[in-house]
Amino acid sequence: MKKRVKMVDIARAAEVSRTSVSLILNKVPGVRIAEATRQRVLQVARELGYTPGPLLSDLEPARTRVFGVLINEISSAYPVDLIYGLQNWADAQGVQVLIQVSDGAADREVAALELFDRVGVTGIVYASTFSAIVSPPALLARFRHVLLNCRREDRTGFSILPAERHGGALATHHLVEIGCQKIATITGDPWQFASRERLAGYHRTLNKAGLVALSGYEQSSDWGHRSGYEAALQLFALPNPPDGIFCQNDIVARGALEAAREQGVNVPGDVAIIGYDDREFARDLGISSVTLPYLEMAERAFAALTSAADLVDRTIFVSGKLMERASTARNQAQSA
Structure with a gap:
């Protein structure tokens, strides 16, 4: 059986980070990546025979497990590791991740949540670039969700933050x-x-x-x-x-x-x-x-989101290493 080409294989061959490959192949909006880098990654992916997961429109609705990720921004500084961790988990579980970037605008957050509703996502990861106290739209409460790298002022909801x-x-x-x-x-x-x-x-x-x-x-x-x-x-x-x-x-x-x-x-x-x-x-x-333990935080977020347990009001702090x-x-x- 032919070995499936993974994003890490493309990253190694194109001499770029795994995160860059994930952002390019998933067409994540709002990310500044040099066009030469983007084209090199796409060319390497074609040469290696990379096959992405099926499009949402190709999947049978009853069998589709789609999770939404709503993040305020993506820059080269920090959230790329969060995105990579979430995508890595999704690849391992064989599920789809739909990423939306709000740029911190309330109307764009609402629009993203409405899109998630139309798609029929199983759950949502509401993420912040920096550790922060946030006030998500009321619409978020309609979904099963986890707050990643942020929490509400009143500490309601299930949150995961770096310690x-x-x-x-x-x-x-x-x-x-x-x-x-x-x-x-x-x-x-x-x-x-x-x-x-x-x-x-x-x-x-x-x-x-x-x-x-x-x-x-x-x-x-x-x-x-x-x-x-x-x-x-x-x-x-x-x-x-x-x-x-x-x-x-x-x-x-x-x-x-x-x-x-x-x-x-x-x-x-x-x-x-x-x-x-x-x-x-x-x-x-x-x-x-x-x-900053972003990979572990991302894994914990999806583990909680996909578990059968209720998401009670709780804040989990994940410790980094020296x-x-x-x-x-x-x-x-x-x-x-």
């Missing part, structure tokens, strides 16, 4: 473990749920370790490289600069590394730097980080 507070504590505890005594942090936008939770984990760990954040040790950013760079410069200019910095995403950590190089600050000897999200470039640059790399390898640096 952001635990992740902030994990990153800070790692700095404590390697001997840092003066630990600063660079947050994201202060109003965001993820920023608040990661900062709470930072504070909790400092308190447990008997440490305090000195004046000026809490800097904020817009999650970008430039603002991370500028925040790090502020920290290095303090009369008592930190010996450890918890950057609340990897892009900010990359900016902090640039500031350290510019100022002649040795990493990790003078200051250890850890990021968050475990982006691909963090692995290339040797930035320690905490993973990834130790050169930017916090203080023991190795000191022994070298």
